[in-house]
Amino acid sequence: MNILILFGGVSSEHDISRLSTASVLNNINKEKYDITTVGITKKGEWYYTEASAEEISDGSWEKNPSNKPAVISPDRLTHGLIIEEADGTITKKYIDVVHPVMHGQNAEDGTIQGILQIAGIPFVGPGVAASAAGMDKAITKAMVNQNGTVNQADTFVSLKNIYEVDKAAEMARINEYFGGKYPLFVKPANAGSSVGISKVKTAEDLEQGLDKAFAVDTKLLVEETIVGREIEVAVLGNDDPKASVIGEIFAANEFYDFDAKYTNAESRTAIVTDLPKEKEDEVRNAAITVYKVMGCKGLSRVDFFLQDDGKVVFNEINTLPGFTSISMYPQLWGATGIPYDQLIDRLIELALDNKDNSKFSL
Ligand SMILES: Nc1ncnc2c1ncn2[C@@H]1O[C@H](COP(=O)(O)OP(=O)(O)OP(=O)(O)O)[C@@H](O)[C@H]1O
């Protein structure tokens, strides 16, 4: 079976994608699959590459002599790659399944999924609509809200083209909405890795928080602050998805900001073992509900807060979660009894079984 691993990309999570890809390459069963790798640089150039996992991980893959320009053909008869050889001739390579090991914008947001759908190639992870909706926190909120059974933070959605007409009026609306209560969380609708997020402690700091989030997106969410433990569930499956054991984040900083996620070594994660079974089931069922409501297939990581009073509050969904060997998603499945290599097998099977995918095939 020919598996194409797509990595990198133009998002702010390019580097994380390279680390995730190195882990996938180090763990995937090479007897079972014929692996092809295509990297997308930060500038958006696509290259077929034979670089090693280490070279992909450290970024030196971009200079690998094996690199050749390559693209996924939208033509369903090609069902794979068009590769440009050194002498200018073209070769084609049939691909059975694509595993996009990419995160963030132009990767996790339905755009790559759109190319693959047009190309008629089964792929790992949710389809176009679920990926696009899951990337946009305001759309996610609205969809989950329609289900009516999952708690979420009280939220005000602000648009840049409304804010910029009259900043003071928009801030007054926000203050009125929350009854003057602080702290508030301000976050871009479409970002990741906590980029552009701030905890705004007083009305005086609101403008700064809004400007920071509007610097990276044209839509933002202002949320009430939820006080509680940060917990995450890995979900796997198509029409009958299963939820993993629960993981917990212990952020080294005041909240799980960019530094706490990627730089501060004092942040850590653990498997939650102290909750009563009913509470665990409640969290896992909420994760599956969110997954189904969002129309996810394949995989997603669903993140919650757990308040002291036991209330479970949904925070966000990640449709192509981090996949390094220390990332929460594979760790949670490892603790649930599916080791990393078998998890990749399962994701490939799910891509092939996905009815949304098979409807594309010829
Ligand atoms: N309403 C809230 N109340 C309390 N803390 C919050 C709230 N919203 C976000 N946070 C904190 O900010 C962090 C980042 O927020 P969030 O998970 O929504 O953004 P993200 O950048 O999309 O993260 P990811 O990289 O997981 O996609 C959370 O992990 C949490 O620590």
Ligand SMILES: [Mg+2]
């Ligand atoms: Mg998050």
